[in-house]
Amino acid sequence: MRSSFSFQDEETGWNNPKKTKKQKELLSYRGKVLNQRMAYPFDYKITLAKRRIQAAIDQYGEEDCYVSFSGGKDSTILSHLVLSMGYKLEHVFSNTRLEYPECIKFSKEWCKKNGIKLNLVLPDILPHEVWKKHGYPMFSKEIAELLGRMWLGYKCHPKKIKKVKGFLKRLGYNGDPSDSKKVKNFLKRKGLKISSKCCYLLKKKPMKEWQKRSGKKVAIMGVRAEESQIRRTVWVRKGCIYETKDQVVVHPIIFFTEKDIFEYAKKYDIRFADIYYEPHNLKRNGCFCCGFGCHMTEENNFIKLKQMNPQLWASIMNHWGFSKICEKCNVKIE
Ligand code: SF4
Incomplete structure (x- = not known):
């Protein structure tokens, strides 16, 4: 179903290699609109986010909606926004078994404090089994x-x-x-067994199965365009609310910048999970030993993990085989 917050590929001819002049202009216009909205005043972005949450609930019904919650800073702000509108939507945490313990603890405490039901969704396969069978990320x-x-x-x-x-x-x-x-x-x-299967088997598949079991198909997510080109592109193509084959995706805080996230936290006196503060000062949460992006930065996931939790780091390196694959891929681990 089409809402005023969604956009269709037919309009921009996204998959068509021979786009018309009008379609090309439309795509470039959408890119500019995104930049403009990201530059809107902070308070107005809060209004926009709430409008999108309300639109999803009005269109699909409260019962069908849930908040995708990772215990990270963005999903915490999203959760606060939803709560501030008077909704206690179920929160769902996809626990790959590679999540920072601080984020799991935070999620449990946050949901308990706010009277929200939290579902921890686990995959039916262990991370090292995935890597051994299919390859490392x-x-x-x-x-x-x-x-x-x-x-x-x-x-x-x-x-x-x-x-x-x-x-x-x-x-x-x-x-x-x-x-x-x-x-x-x-x-x-x-022995360069590398694969992207990990995300599907540890995250997507268990979440799909949960959605099927629960009957909830509207995922409200704390995704922001500033995070990556892929996320920008998704908004340009599809907007803030869009349907896929088996679910509805809602991105209310897509226009928020990192600065907005911290400004919101300050305004409402929200303390995030401990990983964001001294001595860790992490910028993002997510899997603690993912190899994605680790070749591009000096302070990669593995190096940070060693500083935070040397025992866990040693176990991942020695028992789960990351030291070998990282050496072969010329990726620093300490
Ligand atoms: S983020 Fe990395 S480690 Fe986590 S599930 Fe995806 S590929 Fe695997």
């Missing part, structure tokens, strides 16, 4: 997916080869990246 979702396919001997589209070739070089492969047989042999010989 390294570099980025897209690159891990390509390397995972190459491990299995699949051919890649030339456009994808362009993307993955620098990574193959980094891993020590100097042959032709489009020779799928050679690439497969190289990856197997070096």
Whole structure:
């Protein structure tokens, strides 16, 4: 069903390589609108967020809606917004078993304090079983997916080869990246078992199953456009409320910046989970030992984890095999 907060691919011709001039102009206009809204005054962004929450509840019914809650700062602000409107929607925490203990503790306390039902959704497979069977999450979702396919001997589209070739070089492969047989042999010989399956098996699948069991299909999420290009693109294409094959997705705080999040917390005297404060000062929550993005920063997930919890770090490195795969991928772990 179409709402005033959603947008359709047909309007922008998103999947059409031969877009009309009008469609191209529309896409560029949507990008500009997004920038404008992100620059709106803080109080007005709160109004916009509440309008979107209300629209989702009006359109789909309170019973069908839930808050996707990770115990992170963005979902905490989202939760506060929903509560401030008088709704006690069920909160759902996707516990991959790789979440910071501080965020789990915070989520339980936050929900208890506010009288909200919290569901902790667990996958039916353990993280190290996923990595052993399918491969480790390294570099980025897209690159891990390509390397995972190459491990299995699949051919890649030339456009994808362009993307993955620098990574193959980094891993020590100097042959032709489009020779799928050679690439497969190289990856197997070096034990470079990399894959993007982790997110699906530890997060998406258990959440899909929970949605099916609970009958709730409207996920209200604390996603912000400022976080990544992918999130910007999703808004440009689909807007703040959109339907997928099996759920409805709502992004009320999509226009919030990091500064707005902290301003909101200050205004309403909200203390986030401990990971955001001294001595940890983390910028984001999420899985504590994900290899995505770790090749790009000096202060990566593994290095931070060692500072926060040396015992957990040692266990991940030695028992779960991250030290070996990181060494092969030339990623620092300490
Ligand atoms: S964020 Fe990383 S570690 Fe966590 S489920 Fe996704 S791929 Fe796995």
